[in-house]
Amino acid sequence: MATQTEQLAQKHCKPCSGETPALKGNALQEMLGHIEGWELIEDQKIAKNFKFNDFRTTLDFVNKVGELAEMEDHHPNICFTWGRCRIELSTHKVDGLSENDFILAAKIDQLPK
Numbered sequence: 001m002a003t004q005t006e007q008l009a010q011k012h013c014k015p016c017s018g019e020t021p022a023l024k025g026n027a028l029q030e031m032l033g034h035i036e037g038w039e040l041i042e043d044q045k046i047a048k049n050f051k052f053n054d055f056r057t058t059l060d061f062v063n064k065v066g067e068l069a070e071m072e073d074h075h076p077n078i079c080f081t082w083g084r085c086r087i088e089l090s091t092h093k094v095d096g097l098s099e100n101d102f103i104l105a106a107k108i109d110q111l112p113k
Contacts, residue, residue, distance in 0.1 A: 022096025
């Protein structure tokens with residue numbers, strides 16, 4: 001049986017409209033419980049730091065995230081340097097967090113590191 005994270009990772013991001021409400025309260029906390037190691041920032045975005053042994057491995061991971069983001073048409077903020085990468089997700093159209101952010105987070109967590 002698939003875990004909640006695996007079930008979330010099997011979904012695909014869907015376009016949001018300005019009328020789609022941002023996740024709040026219990027719904028937001030429930031979604032956060034499906035992804036491990038991601039921090040909630042002011043109920044507006046989620047972020048996670050990744051560590052690697054060298055620049056090449058970090059760059060390879062960032063490129064995998066970029067390819068995934070293109071496939072899902074949902075694009076994170078990515079900051080990376082030697083051995084470190086920080087990814088932040090939010091949905092601009094809802095001015096906060098949507099299910100898409102959690103779907104992409106779950107998919108990122110499944111990428112080989």
